[in-house]
Amino acid sequence: MRSTLAFIAMMAALLTNVPRAVAATCTANDFAAAVDQSGASLRTLTLEVQPKLQERLKRYKQALQLPDTDDENLALNAIDDPKLEEFDKKSSQLLLTVDSLGRIPDGEEPDCAKLEELKMAAAELNTVIKAKSDYMLKRLDEKIAAAKRNAPPPATAQATPPVPAPSPATPPAASAAKKPSPPAVVAKKPAVKATPHTSQGWATRTHPDEATPPPAVAMREPTPIPNLPPPEEEGYSIEEIRDVTRGFFGSISTNLAAVIEHAFKQSGRPTAYVLGVEGGGAFLAGLRFGKGTLFMRSQPGTREVYWHGPSVGTDLGASGSRTLFLIYRMDNANDIYRNFTGVDGSAYFVGGVGVTLLKGGPVIMAPIRSGVGMRLGANIGYLRFTEQPTWNPF
Numbered sequence: 001m002r003s004t005l006a007f008i009a010m011m012a013a014l015l016t017n018v019p020r021a022v023a024a025t026c027t028a029n030d031f032a033a034a035v036d037q038s039g040a041s042l043r044t045l046t047l048e049v050q051p052k053l054q055e056r057l058k059r060y061k062q063a064l065q066l067p068d069t070d071d072e073n074l075a076l077n078a079i080d081d082p083k084l085e086e087f088d089k090k091s092s093q094l095l096l097t098v099d100s101l102g103r104i105p106d107g108e109e110p111d112c113a114k115l116e117e118l119k120m121a122a123a124e125l126n127t128v129i130k131a132k133s134d135y136m137l138k139r140l141d142e143k144i145a146a147a148k149r150n151a152p153p154p155a156t157a158q159a160t161p162p163v164p165a166p167s168p169a170t171p172p173a174a175s176a177a178k179k180p181s182p183p184a185v186v187a188k189k190p191a192v193k194a195t196p197h198t199s200q201g202w203a204t205r206t207h208p209d210e211a212t213p214p215p216a217v218a219m220r221e222p223t224p225i226p227n228l229p230p231p232e233e234e235g236y237s238i239e240e241i242r243d244v245t246r247g248f249f250g251s252i253s254t255n256l257a258a259v260i261e262h263a264f265k266q267s268g269r270p271t272a273y274v275l276g277v278e279g280g281g282a283f284l285a286g287l288r289f290g291k292g293t294l295f296m297r298s299q300p301g302t303r304e305v306y307w308h309g310p311s312v313g314t315d316l317g318a319s320g321s322r323t324l325f326l327i328y329r330m331d332n333a334n335d336i337y338r339n340f341t342g343v344d345g346s347a348y349f350v351g352g353v354g355v356t357l358l359k360g361g362p363v364i365m366a367p368i369r370s371g372v373g374m375r376l377g378a379n380i381g382y383l384r385f386t387e388q389p390t391w392n393p394f
Helices: 002-023 028-064 071-079 082-101 112-150 171-178 181-191 195-209 213-220 238-245 253-267 371-376
Strands: 272-279 287-296 302-310 320-328 339-342 348-350 353-355 358-360 363-370 382-386
Touching: 028 082, 028 112, 071 112, 082 112, 238 253, 238 272, 238 320, 253 320, 253 348, 253 353, 253 363, 287 320
Parallel strands: none
Antiparallel strands: 272 287, 272 320, 287 302, 302 382, 320 363, 339 358, 339 382, 348 353, 353 363, 358 363
C-alpha cells in the first residue's frame, strides 16, 4: 500500500514539474526570432514578386497606349476587387496576431504555447500573402489580355495623305485671289472698338479669383484656439510645421496646408512630429513599413524611429510615400514605442492629402499622407512604433 502511495506521489510530482520544464524551453529571444523570421520571409516574397508586378504593369500600360504617368493608380484601379479586399483583411488580422503574440510584457515569463501559436500565425500570414500575390498577377494578366482585345486596330488610313498633295497647287492662286478682301474687313474692325470693354471683363473676372485669399484668411481663424490641454508655448506652431514640410510632399502645398490647419483646429499644437517615408513596394505583403526622424519640442536632438502596421490595398511602386506625423500629449520620446489604434470617423481629406487620428495610451497621433500612401492609410487599423526595424525592410 505504501509503495502504491509512493508511486502516485512520484507521478504527481513529475506531472507538476512538466509545465515548468516546458516553460523553461523558450525565451523572449525565441519570440523575437519568430517575428523576425516571419518578417524576413515576407520581405523575400515581396522582392521576388515585385519585379513580376512591375513587368505586368508596363505591359498593361503599353496595351492601353497610355503615357508613363499614373502607372500605380491605374494598376490599383484595375486589379481592385472584393477578393483582394478579403486578402488584405485576413493579412491585417494575422499581422496583428503575430505582433501581439511576439511581444512579451515586462516581468512576465514567456508562454511556450503562445510561441507555437505565433509560428502558426506567421506561417498562415505568409501563405495568405503568397496567394494574394499570385491572384494579383493573374488579375493583371487578365487585364492585359482584355486591353489587347479591345485595342483599336492600327490606323492604316494614313496612306491617303499623299492624295491631298497634288491639290495644293491650285489653292495658292485661289488664296491669292481672296487676299484683297481681308483689308476691307480689317477696315471695319477699328470702328468696332467696343472690344476693349471686354478686356475690362477680364479685369472683373480677376476679382472673383481674388476671392480665394479670403478662404485662406478664414482658414487661419482656427489657429487662435489656445484653450487645448497642452499649453501653446510647449507645442510647435503651425508656421513651424509649415516650414519643416515645405517641399517635403512635392507640389501639393495648398492641400497640405488645409489638412495641417484642420489638424491644428482639432487637436491644437503638437509637442512632437515625425517626418519619414513609408512603403516602397513592401505594401505587397499587406503591411505598412516606415522609417522617419522624431523631433520633440521638449528635448534637443532627434532620433530614428520605425513603424509598421497593416495596409489597405496594394502599392506596386518602388518609391516610398512621404508621411508627416503630428504627435500630441507626448513629452517623453520613449512613449512613442507602443501600438496606436485608429480613431473611427477621424479621416479628413483635401485633394490628394489626408489625415487620420491614432491613439496609444495618452498619446494622440495624426499621420498626414499624400497620394497612394493617403489612400492605403485611409482606414488604417493600427501602427506600432519600434526602436529597431524588426519587420521593417529599410
